[in-house]
Amino acid sequence: MTFSTTSTIPINGEIFYQPQDNEVQLFEYAYAHQLPLLIKGPTGCGKTRFVAHMAEKLGRPLYTVACHDDLTAADLVGRHLIGPNGTYWQDGPLTRAVREGGICYLDEIVEARKDTTVVLHPLADDRRLLPIERTGEELAAAEGFMLVVSYNPGYQNILKGMKASTRQRFVALRLNYPDPLLESQILMAESQIEQDLAVKLIELAGSLRRLDSDLDEVVSTRLLIYAARMMSSGMSPLAVCRCCLAEPLSDDISTVEALMDVARLYF
Numbered sequence: 001m002t003f004s005t006t007s008t009i010p011i012n013g014e015i016f017y018q019p020q021d022n023e024v025q026l027f028e029y030a031y032a033h034q035l036p037l038l039i040k041g042p043t044g045c046g047k048t049r050f051v052a053h054m055a056e057k058l059g060r061p062l063y064t065v066a067c068h069d070d071l072t073a074a075d076l077v078g079r080h081l082i083g084p085n086g087t088y089w090q091d092g093p094l095t096r097a098v099r100e101g102g103i104c105y106l107d108e109i110v111e112a113r114k115d116t117t118v119v120l121h122p123l124a125d126d127r128r129l130l131p132i133e134r135t136g137e138e139l140a141a142a143e144g145f146m147l148v149v150s151y152n153p154g155y156q157n158i159l160k161g162m163k164a165s166t167r168q169r170f171v172a173l174r175l176n177y178p179d180p181l182l183e184s185q186i187l188m189a190e191s192q193i194e195q196d197l198a199v200k201l202i203e204l205a206g207s208l209r210r211l212d213s214d215l216d217e218v219v220s221t222r223l224l225i226y227a228a229r230m231m232s233s234g235m236s237p238l239a240v241c242r243c244c245l246a247e248p249l250s251d252d253i254s255t256v257e258a259l260m261d262v263a264r265l266y267f
């Protein structure tokens with residue numbers, strides 16, 4: 001059974017990640033000092049790719065969990081299962097990472113219930129312990145273990161904010177959409193798009209992101225990569241803008257048309 005939901009595109013045997021600032025060094029220092037890391041940033045800005053890249057760079061196994069409000073502590077820690085020879089214990093992804101000295105990445109941690117995140121507390125401070133209530137074990141984290149969590153501060157509401165007592169156990173880092181030059185390099189690395197089209201897409205993204213609209217989200221690097229891939233296979237740029245940028249961002253027809261009006265200024 002695999003717990004990793006990471007999708008990655010290896011380039012020259014490495015997971016490609018274009019740093020935005022000093023985040024690679026920051027991650028390496030946090031890892032060296034056995035400190036847990038919190039990554040904040042909007043959806044599709046590269047958080048998951050960054051963690052996959054760092055796990056590969058540091059040579060650690062990676063366990064990725066996409067958090068949701070039904071996620072229980074047992075989903076992270078493990079549970080007893082019934083097999084042909086009776087019951088047996090199966091480690092959850094967090095426990096496996098703790099035993100193996102791997103990286104456990106909890107994506108959208110604020111979605112998880114508060115009682116679930118409480119199991120992280122003794123792991124995220126100096127103790128580095130994982131108490132497993134159901135087996136009575138208290139596991140000390142292996143040397144390379146690192147806890148990494150992320151969330152999108154834009155989604156936050158009063159109910160879903162991260163508890164201060166949890167948040168204060170992490171070194172925190174903020175990522176955003178990369179600046180235009182970096183983002184066009186990412187587009188070209190992740191698709192076969194020509195440079196001039198990539199530059200136009202990035203300019204369009206800049207205009208869409210600056211629009212004063214009531215959209216919940218702005219266009220992400222992920223959507224731009226989808227658009228670049230569709231364009232590079234020959235689809236007309238405006239049709240791509242509709243299906244990769246405007247429609248994914250809104251269900252409201254007049255908003256979609258307003259986004260398309262901006263796209264027509266570029267394509």
Ligand code: ADP
Binds near residue numbers: 007048186
């Ligand atoms: P998040 O976890 O923040 O929602 P992802 O890490 O899944 O976003 O990023 C979405 C996609 O955008 C990735 O699959 C990758 O193709 C691309 N991407 C975003 N930022 C970068 C970057 N800095 N370097 C390389 N690829 C990136």
